[in-house]
Amino acid sequence: MSIEISNVNKYFGDFAALTDIDLTIPTGQLTALLGPSGGGKSTLLRVIAGLEEADSGTVTIEGADATALPVQKRNVGFVFQHYAAFKHLSVRRNIAFGLEIRKRPRAEIDAKVEELLELVHLTAWAERKPAQLSGGQRQRMALARALAIEPSVLLLDEPFGALDAKVRKELRDWLRRLHDEVHVTTVFVTHDQEEALEVADQIVVINEGRIEQVGTPDDLYDRPASEFVLGFLGPVTRLGGDLIRPHDIEISRYEQAATATGPITRWTRVGFEVRLEITPDDVLHPDPVQVALTRTEARALDLHLGDQVWLRPAVGAQTVTT
Amino acid sequence: MNGITTARPDAAPAAPSRPRRRARRSTLTRASGVGLGLAVVWFSLLVLIPLAAVVIAAAEGGWDTFVGTITDGDTAAAIRLTVVEAALVTVVNVVMGTVIAWVLVRDTFPGKRVLEVVIDLPFALPTIVAGLVLLSLYGPDSPVGVNLVNSRQGIFLALLFVTLPFVVRTVQPVLLELDADVEEAAASLGASRATTFRRIILPALAPAITAGASLAFARAISEFGSLVLIAGNQPRNTEVASLKILKYIEGDQQAAAASVAVLLLLVAVLVIVALDLISRRVAARG
Numbered sequence: 196m197s198i199e200i201s202n203v204n205k206y207f208g209d210f211a212a213l214t215d216i217d218l219t220i221p222t223g224q225l226t227a228l229l230g231p232s233g234g235g236k237s238t239l240l241r242v243i244a245g246l247e248e249a250d251s252g253t254v255t256i257e258g259a260d261a262t263a264l265p266v267q268k269r270n271v272g273f274v275f276q277h278y279a280a281f282k283h284l285s286v287r288r289n290i291a292f293g294l295e296i297r298k299r300p301r302a303e304i305d306a307k308v309e310e311l312l313e314l315v316h317l318t319a320w321a322e323r324k325p326a327q328l329s330g331g332q333r334q335r336m337a338l339a340r341a342l343a344i345e346p347s348v349l350l351l352d353e354p355f356g357a358l359d360a361k362v363r364k365e366l367r368d369w370l371r372r373l374h375d376e377v378h379v380t381t382v383f384v385t386h387d388q389e390e391a392l393e394v395a396d397q398i399v400v401i402n403e404g405r406i407e408q409v410g411t412p413d414d415l416y417d418r419p420a421s422e423f424v425l426g427f428l429g430p431v432t433r434l435g436g437d438l439i440r441p442h443d444i445e446i447s448r449y450e451q452a453a454t455a456t457g458p459i460t461r462w463t464r465v466g467f468e469v470r471l472e473i474t475p476d477d478v479l480h481p482d483p484v485q486v487a488l489t490r491t492e493a494r495a496l497d498l499h500l501g502d503q504v505w506l507r508p509a510v511g512a513q514t515v516t517t
Numbered sequence: 518m519n520g521i522t523t524a525r526p527d528a529a530p531a532a533p534s535r536p537r538r539r540a541r542r543s544t545l546t547r548a549s550g551v552g553l554g555l556a557v558v559w560f561s562l563l564v565l566i567p568l569a570a571v572v573i574a575a576a577e578g579g580w581d582t583f584v585g586t587i588t589d590g591d592t593a594a595a596i597r598l599t600v601v602e603a604a605l606v607t608v609v610n611v612v613m614g615t616v617i618a619w620v621l622v623r624d625t626f627p628g629k630r631v632l633e634v635v636i637d638l639p640f641a642l643p644t645i646v647a648g649l650v651l652l653s654l655y656g657p658d659s660p661v662g663v664n665l666v667n668s669r670q671g672i673f674l675a676l677l678f679v680t681l682p683f684v685v686r687t688v689q690p691v692l693l694e695l696d697a698d699v700e701e702a703a704a705s706l707g708a709s710r711a712t713t714f715r716r717i718i719l720p721a722l723a724p725a726i727t728a729g730a731s732l733a734f735a736r737a738i739s740e741f742g743s744l745v746l747i748a749g750n751q752p753r754n755t756e757v758a759s760l761k762i763l764k765y766i767e768g769d770q771q772a773a774a775a776s777v778a779v780l781l782l783l784v785a786v787l788v789i790v791a792l793d794l795i796s797r798r799v800a801a802r803g
Contacts, residue, residue, distance in 0.1 A: 244705060245705075246701050246704070246705070265704075266704045266705050267704055267705075267707050267708065267709060268707075269705075270707075272705070273701070273702065275701070275702060277696070278698075279696060279698035279699045279701065279702035281699065281703070282699075282721070283720045283721065283800050283801065292703070292706055292716075293706035293707055296706060296707045296708050296712060297707060340702075340706070341706075343706075344706060344707065
């Protein structure tokens with residue numbers, strides 16, 4: 196197993212940033228640490244990298260105990276949210292930095308850098324300074340720089356957080372493809388559940404310094420271990436006494452066996468999606484229920500604001516009883 | 518990882534545009550034109566015209582007076598002393614100023630606020646007061662038994678005292694702005710603290726250190742007030758250029774005074790240019 200974390204605790208003053216973390220990160224896979232801001236996921240990543248020292252517990256990287264190793268000796272590639280580019284060096288020299296530190300022969304460095312420039316599609320920009328690159332290019336440069344030292348693990352701290360939505364999406368796809376070819380054990384931190392679901396082989400949900408659940412994206416989505424995981428991976432609403440995803444609710448204008456019934460009290464259109472709010476007539480569960488359906492479905496069902504509708508869980512929908 | 522290529526990302530760049538060329542065309546609007554005019558007039562009145570006047574004054578004596586003055590034994594000694602002392606003081610300032618700035622920015626300790634204020638004292642004190650302060654501590658009635666009056670060490674000390682804040686104050690804000698990320702990135706790539714400092718931090722600080730060093734040097738070769746009391750003003754021993762100029766003027770030798778002034782001016786310009794070149798080197802090296 197590539198990274199083994201056992202019993203790690205970390206405090207900042209009185210604040211418990213990490214509590215009893217036990218985690219195994221499999222070799223060659225892309226693992227996402229997912230959770231809300233301030234939940235401890237970045238701290239965990241920094242503990243793995245050696246940028247932060249755990250107050251107790253051990254970190255083992257590729258079978259060797261790395262707990263006492265300084266960051267310089269851990270052979271990890273680290274990518275920061277804000278690129279951390281060496282501003283006074285050209286793209287080429289940024290990428291070569293780790294190899295120069297290791298005093299590799301010039302010819303080897305040049306060959307490796309050339310190969311990486313190709314890999315991150317920055318060959319044409321090799322002599323530029325980081326300030327002359329776009330955010331996406333800078334982050335690709337940072338990635339090449341981290342990969343240059345052939346790290347045993349690649350760690351990315353919210354790598355796409357500072358980019359705009361479109362570039363973020365492109366880089367996300369690109370990271371997935373890159374990983375499929377380079378196969379370096381990769382851990383990345385994100386607070387974006389879509390990013391984690393789309394890119395990761397394994398997701399670790401972290402909240403308030405504790406691991407909530409570990410699993411594949413489908414595991415987590417279909418079998419959330421807690422209300423928190425369910426809520427964090429996508430929108431949820433409460434139908435009757437159960438938690439359910441808004442798009443898993445069947446809605447009808449005609450009277451049928453239903454969990455709740457009431458008028459449509461709110462109508463929000465977001466692109467292809469229509470989000471409805473139904474206020475049930477049920478005095479036991481008077482809170483509004485959110486329902487999501489496509490615009491086409493809404494039109495086919497002939498729904499309008501104010502219509503009386505009947506709601507029930509769709510066939511195959513997962514619900515969590517609380 | 519040999520020979521790997523990935524599918525081209527959609528963000529993949531098209532052909533790179535040519536390296537940006539600095540626009541030669543003026544970008545002045547009417548308002549900024551007036552501003553520039555004002556700046557030039559102001560600068561001319563205060564700096565350029567007086568400088569030109571000094572050069573003319575030196576030239577009035579003719580080339581012989583100029584060469585004669587600066588090759589005169591006493592004068593040459595005074596100029597050499599001034600430049601050497603100023604250079605030494607600048608070197609010490611570059612090191613100590615950077616260290617002090619580092620401590621002020623990176624460390625927290627009791628009394629930090631007080632130190633922040635104290636650093637500026639040499640700026641705030643009239644230089645004659647600085648001379649008096651040094652005289653009372655290192656003068657003939659020194660409470661610590663060290664008498665530096667009439668000695669080159671005294672000059673060195675006085676120059677150090679008045680130039681202390683320059684490098685500290687220019688380096689400090691730049692150091693504050695440095696990203697911790699960048700140092701962590703260097704560390705994760707295997708760079709030791711020393712290597713990170715040399716290859717990442719120093720290049721970033723170089724322009725600020727140079728600016729501080731230029732100021733310190735310029736101040737040191739022109740220092741007058743604090744030296745009047747402590748230097749003793751002995752020809753060929755502790756007489757500095759500024760005091761030599763005073764002596765020429767008192768002796769009604771305007772052209773000679775101007776000659777020394779012009780030489781000092783040249784030295785200052787040369788040193789500032791040289792420091793700038795060094796700074797560019799360091800900043801580009803990494």
